[in-house]
Amino acid sequence: MSHQRRLGTAIRAARCARRMTQAQLGLVCGYSASAISRVEAGALRPTEQALLLIARALDLPLEAVGLGRPATLTKDVTLNQEDAMLRRQLLVAGMAAAGASALPAASASAARPDASARIVRALYEPETSVPTRLQQLKASLTSARAQFTTARYRHLGDLLPGLLGSAQATRDALSGRSREEAHACVARAWVLATELALKAHSDVAWPAADRALAAAQGSGDPVVHGEAARVLAITMRRSGRPAAAVDLLRRTAGSLSTARDDVSRAVAATLLMTAAYTAACGQRRSDALDLMEGASDAVDRLTSAGVRPNAPLFTVDATSAQVNLYWIGVHTAMGTPDEGVPYAARIAPGQLPTVERMARYGTDCARMWHYLGDHRKTFAALRFTEQVAPEEVRRPALRALTADLLYAPAAVAGVREFAARTGVS
The missing domain is CATH 1.10.260.40 (lambda repressor-like DNA-binding domains)
Structure with missing residues (x-):
């Protein structure tokens, strides 16, 4: 084609x-x-x-x-005035889009503001909150993360405004080491807000990622900084700046990979995977392959050393199954989806640590089979995604893929009903 x-x-x-x-x-x-x-x-x-x-x-x-046009970032990862203007323009566009619900008009929740609108309010009209105990704040953050990893995005959208307000009030009331820990909670709450905006393809991801990175820098925690850099890089890729995003991810991964602690090195491996996919989206084939090989080597070293971080990483884990999953996306983005098929065959979805990652497996396989022109396998992958994470198939990207199947020359049994269920028709 x-x-x-x-x-x-x-x-x-x-x-x-x-x-x-x-x-x-x-x-x-x-x-x-x-x-x-x-x-x-x-x-x-x-x-x-x-x-x-x-x-x-x-x-x-x-x-x-x-x-998309590549651009560069300054050394300290601060965006220049042109970038700031672009962010404001994107935010205006995102706010305009925020009123459109991702659900069909007949849905019982159609009158409820969507996630993008709630994130905009959290940015500029934060809820009045009182400080809480640091342990309680961490427990609230754990609960919000669970909504993301189980792909319950509506519930996450409901939790985020209160969590962000409480986290920022708690941080402002603390000092010393406790304040740094609260900064980390603020950063991770904004990471979740960015992830949610990215799921909706909303440009409010830009300011949310900025807030995440600023709070991460205040925490002094390189792992949290890496998590924030990852979501910022994804927003950069989405806005047509893949080269700058790859540079940011490379630098951040490089600083983390030399650390002695296992968690830092695991986060570095996830940043290399994200960088590889970003390079593939920018059609930088050589960079994409090199970065994926680097990520694979890093994960192999962690695995062979018996490294098991004490807790799961915040959004994406560094495992061989995760590497295989990224290979699917990289090859599809580069226009060689046939080379992704063997990696898809290696993955048992149960190996993936969260529902959100299992849904990503279904999504990436659907894109791969769609690119290869196999509508039946595309639909099977979409149905798998619906089974594990019903909210995932309502995302704009998957609804567009469903619409393409719906209007394909060769009809696939069940697509019309699926399209009706997911709000496409």
């Missing part, structure tokens, strides 16, 4: 997932309904300005419509 056809397919799938007509999308970017039809058929290449407007209207990452 040509690049223009792939672009048209992505636009059509995202439009259908958001229940927009061709005429409605055309109004956004100044095109007629017939012109949008030709764009989706691959017969018309939109202007760059039209593509930008289409991406915003459909909540697509810029790289999905071919607008």
